[in-house]
Amino acid sequence: MAEQPGRVLDIITEFANIGAGSAATALSSLLDVELMNDATTCEILPLAKVSDYLGGAKQVVAGTYTYLCGDLKCGVLVVLPSDSAKALLQHLTKESVELSALNTIQLSALKEVGNICLCWYLIAVSKMISVDMIPAPPDATVDLLGAVLDMPLASVGAKVDTVIAVHTQFKALDREFEGYFLMLPEESTLKLILDRMGDPRQ
Amino acid sequence: MRDQTIVGIAQMAVCRAPRGLACLGLGSCVAVILYDPAMKLGGMVHILLPKAPHKCDSDEKYADTGTRKLVGELIAKGAKKERLVAKLVGGAQMFPNLSLSISDIGNHNIDEVKKTLKELGVKLVAEETQGNRGRSAYLNTENGSVTIETAFSATKTI
Numbered sequence: 051m052a053e054q055p056g057r058v059l060d061i062i063t064e065f066a067n068i069g070a071g072s073a074a075t076a077l078s079s080l081l082d083v084e085l086m087n088d089a090t091t092c093e094i095l096p097l098a099k100v101s102d103y104l105g106g107a108k109q110v111v112a113g114t115y116t117y118l119c120g121d122l123k124c125g126v127l128v129v130l131p132s133d134s135a136k137a138l139l140q141h142l143t144k145e146s147v148e149l150s151a152l153n154t155i156q157l158s159a160l161k162e163v164g165n166i167c168l169c170w171y172l173i174a175v176s177k178m179i180s181v182d183m184i185p186a187p188p189d190a191t192v193d194l195l196g197a198v199l200d201m202p203l204a205s206v207g208a209k210v211d212t213v214i215a216v217h218t219q220f221k222a223l224d225r226e227f228e229g230y231f232l233m234l235p236e237e238s239t240l241k242l243i244l245d246r247m248g249d250p251r252q
Numbered sequence: 253m254r255d256q257t258i259v260g261i262a263q264m265a266v267c268r269a270p271r272g273l274a275c276l277g278l279g280s281c282v283a284v285i286l287y288d289p290a291m292k293l294g295g296m297v298h299i300l301l302p303k304a305p306h307k308c309d310s311d312e313k314y315a316d317t318g319t320r321k322l323v324g325e326l327i328a329k330g331a332k333k334e335r336l337v338a339k340l341v342g343g344a345q346m347f348p349n350l351s352l353s354i355s356d357i358g359n360h361n362i363d364e365v366k367k368t369l370k371e372l373g374v375k376l377v378a379e380e381t382q383g384n385r386g387r388s389a390y391l392n393t394e395n396g397s398v399t400i401e402t403a404f405s406a407t408k409t410i
Contacts, residue, residue, distance in 0.1 A: 097300065097313070098260025107277030108388060110403045115347055117354075150404035189347035193403050196277015197386020200300070201346050203261060204280055204357050207300050211262070211310055 059092040061247050062216055062240070065175055066090045070218035070231050072174030073128075073167040077220070080166060081141060083227065088219040096212050097203055103215060104129070104232070107196025110149070111135070114164020115202055116188035118172070121181050122243075123236040125202040126171065128164045130229035135192060137227055138163065149192045161190040171231060179246035206234050214240065256390065259283070259296045262313035266295040266325050269393040276388045278342035280358035282381070283389045284319050284365055285339045286374065287396035288331035294393040297322045301357070302364040315364035323372050338369050339398050339410060340379040341389035348384055358382065378410040 067090045078085045093103060101107035112135030118124045130138065132149055139147040142159050152160070165188050176183045191198060206213050216233040235243070256272035257265045261281060265273055269292035275283035278298075287294045297318040304314035311317040327333060343358035362381050369376055380387065380400050390399045400408045 097262045098298075100261075101277060102260075115350065117350070117352055186350060186352055189349040191346055191384070193279070193346065194277035194386035194388065196281075196388075197279030197344065197346055199277075200261075200279030200281045200386075201350075201354060201357060204300050205352075205354050207262075207313065211313070 058240075058244060059094075059214075061244055062214065062235075063090045063092045065178070065243055065247060066092070066216040066218055066231070066233055068178055069171035069175040069233075070220070073171040073231060074220045076166050076170035077163070080163070081138065084223040085220050086223055088221065090216060090218040092214060092216045094212050094214055097207050100203060100213060100215055101196045101199055104195060104199075104217070107194060109195050110192065111195045111198060112149070112160055112190065112192045113195075113198035114161060114168070114188050114190040115198070116164075116168050116185045117205060118183050118185055120184040122183050122239045124239045125205050125234040126168050126185070127198075127202055127232040127234075128167045128229065129195070129198070129232060132192070134227045134229055135160065152192065157190060160192075161188055164188050164190055167231065179243060181242065181246065202234050206236055210237060259298045261298050261300050262310055264295070264297040264312045264318065264322055264325065266293070266322070266329055267393065268293050272393055273391040274389065275341070278387045278389060279344055279346040280342070280361065282315065282340055282342040282358070282361045282365055284322060285341065285389065285391050285398055286322055286326055286336050287339075287391070287393070288326060288335045289337070289396055290332070290335050291330055292393055293326060293329060293331050294391045294396065295322045295326045296391060299361060299365070302360040315361050316368045319365055319368040320372065323374060333373060336374050337377045337396065338374050339377060340365060340381055341387055341398065341400055343381040344386060345382070345384050346386065380408065380410055
């Protein structure tokens with residue numbers, strides 16, 4: 051991996067693009083808005099720099115997190131800035147939403163949105179590389195970005211000092227709504243993805 | 253606001269008044285904050301995981317090795333262990349409904365820091381830990397007070 055990090059990142063980026071495309075389509079039909087994915091970016095970052103890369107540890111975001119068990123070990127997050135999370139929940143629940151005090155229905159709606167995105171992301175990529183992916187049921191919270199990222203980073207950080215953050219932004223075409231998917235693969239998972247998608251080292 | 257150093261995940265910093273120290277957006281991570289009032293010398297380490305493996309990649313990432321390294325660094329800068337006071341912030345459970353072994357990592361982090369502080373004989377005087385909300389911690393090196401900010405609640409000082 052050390053020899054050609056650029057090509058490795060290209061492959062991972064392509065992988066994430068396909069997953070994110072599928073997730074955005076599912077989210078589009080759920081919300082009945084047209085969503086557009088921006089290009090996926092893929093960065094190798096030290097643990098301390100991940101939240102800066104995503105815009106700063108202190109911003110308030112809605113995060114839905116799940117972790118893949120099985121052959122592929124990987125954290126997957128759907129992150130919405132607070133304005134977008136509020137707009138999305140108001141759209142879905144047809145009631146006014148206070149992010150500081152979400153009720154059970156609202157929190158459940160947030161989890162479900164994350165769940166749908168994550169599942170469609172996984173369906174697309176697992177088909178592509180023919181590997182079964184088993185996600186743990188997701189959980190969601192609205193809090194400081196740094197805090198939302200702690201557990202995902204702790205799950206991959208046990209083995210490494212740097213993480214590969216795979217980031218795909220999505221945006222609504224006609225509304226103020228945006229967010230991103232973040233994938234944090236473990237190294238064994240990276241190897242598997244590279245093997246299945248054509249390892250540039252070979 | 254006065255100048256401050258931001259301490260990121262798996263990082264450590266030590267400084268003297270008037271410069272402050274801060275850890276932003278702590279979830280399950282723990283900020284171990286040590287202060288020597290006589291020297292107005294403060295230190296912070298932002299730990300991610302409880303116990304360092306046998307072959308450790310970075311001391312600052314783990315509760316046990318990070319806490320030890322911070323105490324050592326403060327003593328090297330002239331602090332006395334008997335004067336040091338410790339405050340802890342963080343160790344929350346951000347995704348309590350996620351059924352993974354790592355879900356409880358915040359508690360493990362806190363336990364390991366407390367154990368290490370006890371072994372080293374450093375007094376723990378205050379903590380703002382556990383729960384399920386993220387926190388930012390700011391150390392005022394003039395008096396050793398730690399201000400805690402959250403996303404939605406009022407600011408608190410310990």
